[in-house]
Amino acid sequence: MRSIKMKRDLLIVFYISMILFNCSRENGLSQTSSASSDSVKSLDALDVGLATTISIHFTYEQRQGKYIYTKYCSVCHGMEGKGDGFNAFSLDPKPRDLSNEQYMKSFTDDRLVETVREGGRGVNRSPLMPSWGGRLTKDELLYVIAYVKKFAVSTDTHK
Amino acid sequence: MNKLRIYFAISSVVFLFVLAISPLKDFFSEWRGYQLAYNEIIKELPQRIQPVDIGIKQLWVRKLDVVDRCTTCHLGLKEKALVNAKEPFRSHPHIYHDFEEFGCTICHNGQGSATSYKESKGKVKYWDKPIFPREYMEASCGKCHKEQVVIQAPILSLGRKLINEYNCAGCHKLEGRQRQWVPSLNGIGSKVNRSWLVNWLKNPKAYFATAKMPNFQLSDDEANTIADFLMTFKSFSNNAILEPLPSLLIQSSESQTATLVEIGSTRLRESRCISCHPFNGKGGYVATDLGKVASKVNLRWLYNYIKNPKHFQPNVEMPRYRFNNNDLTGVVAYMNSEYVDFDMAEPPSHTPDPLYYEKGLVLVKKYNCRGCHEIENIKNSEELGPDLSFIGSKKLYEIDFGLSGISQSLSSYIFTKLKSPRTFSSKMKMPNYELSDEQAQAIAVALLGNTSEQIPEELKIKPKPASTFTPQGKFGKLVNDLACFGCHTMFGRGRLVATDLTLEASMAKQEWIDHYFKVPYSLRPILTERMPNLFLSDDEIKTLVDYMEKVFIADSLTNDILINEATVAKGKLLYSEKYGCGSCHQINGKGGFVGPTLDKVASRLQPGWILHWLKNPQAYKPESIEPNNNFTDHEAEAITAYLMTLH
Structure with missing residues (x-):
């Protein structure tokens, strides 16, 4: 009789501890399954002040690329990459339209970097496109390509 | 006795279970879930990536006293294949610092030793360094990089430039910032007309949009009193005296005025005022807008000032043009006829307060006009605004958010303060600079970088000492x-x-x-x-x-170039065929408009200069956008030889 009671008590204790354990795992497994997507959402929900500036629309690379592009490239390729910079009308052949999605998609990043680094003559195109390998560092070339690729995304708003 | 045993047994079992909870909690912890998910994700990628050993990862940067466990969950920071992966596995953007060398929280803030998402972001009670929002990230560069322009941090650099331009150091103490030159107010009573002054004090941007002077949000009474007070300052510094106007400017027939205006118009264009002064928004950016200047100053002052600017404003950066009397009269007559503000509103009539001088003095001191403008007999007040040298380390409990209802963080406080300075309390004195969002953000970034964190001296990059070159x-x-x-x-x-x-x-x-x-x-x-x-x-x-x-x-730049037919021909080919120099430079009307025309370059430039310039343009002018083509010596010499034939 006594042993049955003991078993019952043990059972109660077991249940209580299970409940305790369940309560304490609030951050546990339930989050793991969808860990990555959840954290992205909550990052966006973080308070970031007034979101009207360039840093919201661009990643770090694209932002750096924008400054480089504006300084070196926009005179011919234009601020929006359409190949209509103020210097474009005196050039023949005309500067490439960088907002042409189909054309831009046919190149890998490496090839685009090579084109900027070696210039037109390095990739059997017009020598009017100078080679920027001596001026821009490896990282800067990657930045500028990251930015240039944004032109060809049709839904994007350029700021 | 038996009962006691049962209780003992029960309580031991309870303790056993309680003890088991803690390792179980650890086993089901958040970070372990991320690490397992990471190992799953990388299996699906075509590239081979080393799976992570389960366990807490920690970076210890001794020189900065930083302990960060961010890499426990941010596992793909160095994996290029994970550029587009979801957080927390995305790779870190290319930057100039290795995070293993500097740690994470030194730039990002947040709680480095935390191992859960919420705690590591630092948005928890009693942690006053929450993680930096993305648009204020560059503030961290400013902790160590104290030079004026940090090329890799354009927002920070813009902020520092704006702090100088808007002369924040006039009222605030800011480490390493000097007050900028602003026109002195001595003699303003003999310079401007009173209606203009009242309008200007009330809203400088209404006169021209790029005015640097902020809006002090003065009431009509205040503006009138300050104007009355300032109009009493009739004499200039250095005892400078206004000469009388030439008679032609006071009395002249219509035909005489027409000739004068015509001369003036030509001279004004020749002297390229527009290089520095904008006219109604178009032109240079160095000096003030002259589009409506004839409604601002009186003719006598204008005539005398153009004749000798430094006589009236000793430190002004305006050249003294060598006009003869006739030309000068013409220029003044032309400006008087052309640059008038036809829309200037006459301020409402106002009877001067009998105590205007005393009240004006109090107002001038209250708004610290002396912070920027020099005024005779008024002492330079001690910095009026709060010390901003360590604003980036201000604690949240020290900030009065008032009834503004903005989110409680230092960055949004500074941003809001810059955008509308009197949001937090109507008793504040800071004027409104009417900054755009981007400008306010840039200044906030520059200010947030002023922290009191202990950075080892050898890691700080100090600004270059200002050049003291003064020709004698x-x-x-x-x-x-x-x-x-x-x-x-x-x-x-x-x-x-x-x-x-x-x-x-x-x-x-x-x-x-x-x-x-x-x-x-x-x-x-x-x-x-x-x-x-x-x-x-x-x-x-x-x-x-x-x-x-x-x-x-520089003697090192004198080189003689061998010019013969062969090299010239080679140079011409290199110029037009190989390097496509014509995309930016013009020769004989053909080519681009980016670089200078090279038509008569041989009569302008020295051969030695061209040679050295071609090899490395940025060595001589770092801001030049000329590409560095890595010419060989022969190529550079050939192109120089070709250019030296263009007389």
């Missing part, structure tokens, strides 16, 4: 009189509106410089900022050129 003698006097430093840089001093003159004599030929002073023209027709015609005498030109030939020269 006749040349020095001329440079001061012509305000050359306002546009040109010499040995590190001055602005870069125009070209750096440090190596001018090595670059250009003497005869060309000589001629250029007499008939300045623009090498790049697209530029607004062009060299003005200062109407210098032959003697003055000789002084300038002689000094330049002796001082602005």
Whole structure:
């Protein structure tokens, strides 16, 4: 009789501890399954002040690329990459339209970097496109390509 | 007795379970879930990536005293294949610092030793360094990089530039910032008309949109009292006296005025005022807008000021043009007829307060006009605004958010304060600079970088000491009189509106410089900022050129170039076929408009300069956008030889 009671008590204790354990795992497994997507959402929900500036629309690379592009490239390729910079009308052949999605998609990043680094003559195109390998560092070339690729995304708003 | 045993047994079992919870909690912890998910994700990628050993990862940076466990969950920071992966596995953007060397929280803030998402972001109670929002990230660069321009942090650099431009150091203590020159108010009573002054005090941006003076949000009464007070300052510093106007400007027939205006219009264009002054928003950016100046100042002051600017504003960067009397009269007559504000609103009539002087003085002191403007007999008040040297380390509990209802973080506080300074309390005195979002953000970034964190001295990058180059003698006097430093840089001093003159004599030929002073023209027709015609005498030109030939020269840049037919032909081919120089430079009307035209380059430039310039343009002018083509010596010599045939 006594042993049955003991078993019952043990059972109660077991249940209580299970409940305790369940309560304490609030951050546990339930989050793991969808860990990555959840954290992205909550990052966006973080308070970031007034979101009207360039840093919201661009990643770090694209932002750096924008400054480089504006300084070196926009005179011919234009601020929006359409190949209509103020210097474009005196050039023949005309500067490439960088907002042409189909054309831009046919190149890998490496090839685009090579084109900027070696210039037109390095990739059997017009020598009017100078080679920027001596001026821009490896990282800067990657930045500028990251930015240039944004032109060809049709839904994007350029700021 | 038996009962006691049962209780003992029960409690031991309870303790056993309680003890088991803690390892179980650890086993099901958040970070372990991320690490397992990471190992799953990388299996699906085509690239081979080392799976992570389960366990807490920690970075310890001894020199900065930083302990960060961010890499426990941010596992793909160095994996290029994970560029587009979801957080927390995305790779870190390319930056110039290795995070293993510097840690994470030194730049990002947040709680480095935390291992859960919420705690590590630092948005928890009693942690006053929450993670930096993305648009304020560059503030962290400013902790160590104290130089004015940090190329890799453009927002920070813009902020620092704006802090100088808007003269924040006038009212706030800011480490390493000097007060900028702003016109002195001595003699303002003999300079401006009172209606303009009242309008200006009430809203400077209504007069011209790019006005630097902020809006103090004065009431009509306050503006009138300050105007009355300021109009009593009739005498200039250095006892300068206004000469009477020439009779032609006071009384002249219609035909006389027409001729005067015509002369003035020509001279005004020749002297390229527009290189520095905008006219109704169009033109240079160095000086104030002149589009409505005739409604602001009186004719007598204008005539005297153009005649000798430094006489009335000793430190102003305006050249003294060598106009003869007739030309000067014409210029003033033209400005008087052309640059009038036809829409100027007459301020409502106002009977001066009998105590206007005392009240005005109190107001001028209250708003600290002296912080920027020099005013006779008013002492330089101690910094009025709070010390901003360590604003980036301000604790949240020290900030009064008032009833603003903005989110409680330091960055949004500074941003809101800059955008509308009196949001937090109507008793605040800070004026409204009417900044755009981008400007306010940039200034906030620059301010947030001023922290009291202990950074080892050897890691700090200090600003370059300002150049103290002050030419002496006749040349020095001329440079001061012509305000050359306002546009040109010499040995590190001055602005870069125009070209750096440090190596001018090595670059250009003497005869060309000589001629250029007499008939300045623009090498790049697209530029607004062009060299003005200062109407210098032959003697003055000789002084300038002689000094330049002796001082602005480097012996290492003198090279003789062998010019023969073969090299010239080779150079021409390189110029047009291989390197496509014509995309930016013009020869015989063909080519681009980015670089200077090369039509008569042989009569302008020295061969040695061209050679060295071609090899590395940025060594001489770091801001130049000319590509560095890595020419071989032979190629550079051939192109130089070709260019030297273009007379």
